[in-house]
Amino acid sequence: MLPSIKYQFFGDAIEIALSVFMLCIVILVLTNTIYATIYKVANMPSAPQTRHAIIKDIQNRFMSRPDLLIYDLGSGWGGLCRKLAAADPSYTVKGFEISIIPYCVSKLMQMVSLRHPYFISRGDLFTVNMNDADVVICYLSPYHMDRVALEIIPHMKSGSILYSQGFPLHERKADDVINVPLSIEKKIYRYDM
Numbered sequence: 253m254l255p256s257i258k259y260q261f262f263g264d265a266i267e268i269a270l271s272v273f274m275l276c277i278v279i280l281v282l283t284n285t286i287y288a289t290i291y292k293v294a295n296m297p298s299a300p301q302t303r304h305a306i307i308k309d310i311q312n313r314f315m316s317r318p319d320l321l322i323y324d325l326g327s328g329w330g331g332l333c334r335k336l337a338a339a340d341p342s343y344t345v346k347g348f349e350i351s352i353i354p355y356c357v358s359k360l361m362q363m364v365s366l367r368h369p370y371f372i373s374r375g376d377l378f379t380v381n382m383n384d385a386d387v388v389i390c391y392l393s394p395y396h397m398d399r400v401a402l403e404i405i406p407h408m409k410s411g412s413i414l415y416s417q418g419f420p421l422h423e424r425k426a427d428d429v430i431n432v433p434l435s436i437e438k439k440i441y442r443y444d445m
C-alpha cells in the first residue's frame with residue numbers, strides 16, 4: 253500500500269531537519285577546529301579541581317582582600333570566569349576569548365549570569381593591557397607562555413600574580429607550584445610580580 257501524502261510530508265520534513273542539523277554540527281566543529289589550529293590551542297576547559305585550587309590560592313594570597321581585578325586569558329567556554337565571579341562578589345572578572353563559538357556560548361552564559369556578573373570580551377589576549385590586573389590566569393600552551401613572558405609580564409604591576417595551568421615559563425622559575433593530581437594538567441605554576 254502506498255504511504256499517505258501526509259506521512260510522506262512528515263518523513264521528508266524530518267529528513268530535511270536532520271540534514272540541516274548535521275550540517276550545522278559539521279560547520280561548528282570545523283570552525284572550532286580551524287580556530288584551534290590557527291591559535292595553537294584547543295578550547296579545553298580547566299578541570300574543577302584546578303579551578304578550585306586557583307581560587308583557594310587567590311584567597312590565601314590576598315587574604316580576603318576585596319575588589320580584585322582578575323583576567324582569564326583565553327577564557328574558552330567561560331567556566332573559570334563564572335566560578336571566579338561566584339567565589340567572591342567583590343571580584344571583577346574579565347575573560348578574553350578569540351575563538352568565535354566558545355566566545356558566543358560564553359557571552360550568552362555571561363548575559364544570563366545575573367547573580368554573579370563577570371565580563372567576556374572577544375579579542376586577541378596579546379592586545380589587552382594588563383597593567384591594572386591583580387591576577388592573571390592562563391591555560392594556554394608553551395608557545396603562548398613564551399609570548400606572555402615577553403608581551404604581558406613586563407606590563408604587570410608589582411604585587412600582582414600570574415597563574416599558568418600546565419605550562420611553565422621557560423625563562424623563569426615559578427614562585428610556587430600547586431599540585432593537582434586529579435586534573436589533566438597536574439601542576440599550576442604561580443609567578444609573583
Ligand SMILES: C[S@@+](CC[C@H](N)C(=O)[O-])C[C@H]1O[C@@H](n2cnc3c(N)ncnc32)[C@H](O)[C@@H]1O
Nearest residue numbers: 291295296297298326327328349350351376377
Ligand atoms: C585551554 S582553553 C582555556 C579555557 C579557560 N581559560 C579555562 O580555564 O577553562 C584556551 C583558550 O584560549 C583561546 N586563545 C588562544 N589564543 C588566544 C588569543 N591570542 N587571544 C584570545 N584567546 C586565545 C583559545 O581559543 C581557547 O579557547
